[in-house]
Every structure is written in C-alpha cells, then in structure tokens.
Amino acid sequence: MTCLPARTDRKLGLVIDLDTCVGCHACVTACKGWNDQGYGAPLSDQEPYGAQPSGTFLNRVHSYAVQPDEMPAQIINFPRSCLHCEDAPCVTVCPTGASYKRAEDGIVLVNEDACIGCGLCAWACPYGARELDQAAGVMKKCTLCVDRIYNEALPEEDREPACVRTCPTGARHFGDFADPESHVSRLTAEREGFALMPGMGTKPVNRYLPPRKKDRPAEASPLAPLLDIRAGGLAGWLDRVLGKI
C-alpha cells in the first residue's frame, strides 16, 4: 500500500560521517556487488566495456570543494543514497503499490513484481535515490540490505548493510534512530548530524555528520614560510639593482 504508516516501530537508517569519508567508493562497489546476487533484479550495466558505459547503482559518491571565507578550500566526499524518509514522496505517488514503507522498521522498499517502471517515484525523490534498471525495467533503490540485516544465516558481524560493513574508515553507521540510546542517535546528537534538504518536507531518517572544524588553520600549509623568499648574494644585489631601475 502506498499510504505511509502513521508511525514506524523502528527507524532504521544510516549515519554518514563526512569528516571521515575518504571517497574511496568501496561502499559503491560493495553495494553493487551485494545487490547483484540475491534481492530482486540484479543491478544491470549497459555497455560496461563499450564506448558509453552506464549502469544502475544505489549509492553514488560525490566530491565537493567547499570554500570557506578565509581559509583554503576543503574537499568533502559525499555518499548519496536513499534516506528512507518518514514522509517519503516516492511511496505515495506510486500508482501500483509497488513502493512501500515498512511499518515495522521504516525501510522504503520496491516490490519489483508490481512495478510498471513508470519512473514517477524517481521524479518525486529530491535526492536522486532511485534509478530505473534499464535491463529489468523496474525501479531499484537502497534496501538498507534488508536481506542481510535480519539474515540469521550470516555471522552476526555481517548483519548490517554491505556499504557499512565494507567502509574501511568507519564513515558509515547503521542503526535505529527511534531509539535515543542507539549508536546512530548518539552520534547524531554529539556531532550535530543534519538532514538533507529539509525544505522538501520529506523528513529523511538518514543523517550526515559535518566535517569537524579545522583546529589548526595557521599550520594548514607547512610550505607557507617558504613563500616569503629573500634572495642573498649576487641574486640579492641583482634584485636590489633591478628594483631601482
């Protein structure tokens, strides 16, 4: 059903630490790998070795240059995936009931057997979280690895989303935002985690942790002293003479 649940018992989601992410794209690869081999239609590629390679991914890592007023620019790597919104516009627009939000844990999923591939949900999502698979003609999106997190066939440490499990810097965290004592809730509170485009009224569950403040800006460039060059000897004499002409 495309009516959103009034409330969900749990709010499963991700915290993404923009301070720690190094932009290695391991989460992208792990996501593609896991979602190629079990849940729903595999994430297809078109012309993977051809002139115009393209494919379906549920997670994309952007890199931004952010320019503060009086400091050098910062490069911030920015993984973007489904935020499992509480007011998910992608769910309510779906004409077939293929898109739904689970009342028990808040995960937004697509029932691919009912998806007609109209693409309206992808239009409704402000975050570009959904991609229509060109081979299967059905909408694909992050499942929060619903086939891992409850999977008792997996060792306990693997029962988290593939992107979180694989992240080499620990920049991704998985947990229940409805529980104020959970790891993700505490991280969000301590580090002032924020939601993306709150103005769109979607109430995202996922939170992003801002990069920490640079605490030693004066020492940001170890080369700075070398820039103030004073020539001596012959070069110094030339510098003085040429400066007077």
Add this chain to the structure above:
Amino acid sequence: MHPAPSVILFTVLSGAGFGFLALLGIFGATGTAAFFLWGLGYGLAVAGLVSSAFHLGNPRRALLAFTQWRTSWLSREAWAAVITLGLFAPQALADWLGFDWGRGFGIAGAVMSGVTVFASAMIYAQIRAVPRWHHWTVPLVFLGYWATGGLVLGGVAPLALPALCVLGGVLALHWHFGRRAFARAAETMESATGLGGIGAVSVFEQPHTGGNYLLREMIHVVGRKHAERVRMIAMVCSVMLPVIALAWLGGVTGVVLAALTHLLGALAQRWLFFAEAEHVVGLYYGQRGGGAASG
C-alpha cells in the same frame, strides 16, 4: 526533465481528445456525423492513453495502476479516464442511432473528462522536487488546453475565441511564475549537501564518469537554451494562429487550420514543459539553475 515523446503525445492528444469529447457530450451531434465526430474524440483520447504506456518499463502490469487511488494521482487519472470513456459511450450511441436519452451521460462525461485532465496535471504539480511544476498554474494550463482544444477542434468560434485569449493569459502567467520557481524553492548546492555552513560548495569531481538514469531522465539540459524560441512558437501556434484562422478565415478551412496549429502549439508547449523543468537532484551534480535564471 527528459521530454519523452510518449508522454508529450499522451498529454497533448488525450487533453485535446477529452476536450472534444466534452464538447460533444454537452452539445451533441446527429446521424453519421455523430459517428465520425465521436470517433475522432475517442480516437484522440485513446491514442493518447495508449502512447502513455510506451514510457513504462513493464507495460504488461499496467492494470495494477488502478489500485492506489487513495494516494496516487497517476492511479486516480487512470480511474477517471476509464470512467469518462465509459460515461461518454451511451451518449455517443444515442447521438449516432438517434435515441432520445437526454444529455445526462454526456454532461457527466464532460465533467469527468475535466477531472481526468486535472488528475493528469496533478501528477506533475504534486512533485515538489521539480519547482517549476509544483505550482497552481500547471492544472490551469492543462485545463486551458483541454477546454480550448475541444472548442477549436469543434470549430465553435464564439466560444473558442475567448477561450484562446484566456489560454494565452494562462500560459503567460505560468511562464511568469516558472521563471522564479527554482529560486523560490530556495534549494541550493549548499542546502542539498548541508555544507553551506562551511562555505560555498562546488563540484570537485563527479561521482561517475559515464551517464546514468538520473542524468538522462532528470538533468536534461539540451532544451533550455532554446526556451525563449519554443515559448514563442507555443504562443503563436496554440493561441494566435488559431485566433486568426477562426476569426478571419472561418469555414472548414479555418477550423482545420486552427485545429492543426493549435495542436502543434500544444506539442511545443508540452515539450518545453518537460525540457525546461529542473529537478533539484541536479544540484548534487552542480547543474544549478542555468535554465531558471534565463527562462
């Protein structure tokens, strides 16, 4: 947004078709003429609905689209379209075969055809992520083409001429608000990434070197640079030329010319409606507001 030909044809043809059917429903026709006129209306509306199936990834499951009318405008549109076509059927039969059944079915069908077109428009107008579409002028434009299209196709000059003038005004209003729509939504690269507190955000490197579904479907930029010209074509063809053809030319030639130019203009308007609409996801790719500023 990607201007998919199937969706452009769908909205233009079904809009004009439903408008023409509404006109027939209210005023009626008789004898053999009724057969062909109702046939034209049904042909246009059904051709539009069929072409909409071509942009589906899995059209064989299309019947499922009737299930979610509680929340989905697309589902509501599907229901409204079927109910409308069903309501008109007995009226068309009565007109053709000369049964004296009154105009109840026709008038009910006319009302429902308006509801159908309104539902079509709401599919777009409900989407907050496309600020240019998320506006009350969008249903007005769709309903404007519905009413005007019907009157122009029917050649009812005394009603079509004022309707065309109103449509011109509605288009101007729609474009006027559209110009500032993206800015009004107040979403920027800074709000999209949440990094505005640190400083100005720009793309350092894109997340992928090839294209993807998002870029093809929602970050279509080709059309925006010709926006002014297409706007002109839409206004001249769908409003001004039909006015000239109906007011000065008159007769069958006038009606045919007015109808053809009007539909051509409607196609131009609908192409632009998609091509110049910007989706906020473009912000993540640094494709910000180029078209919004100029268009």
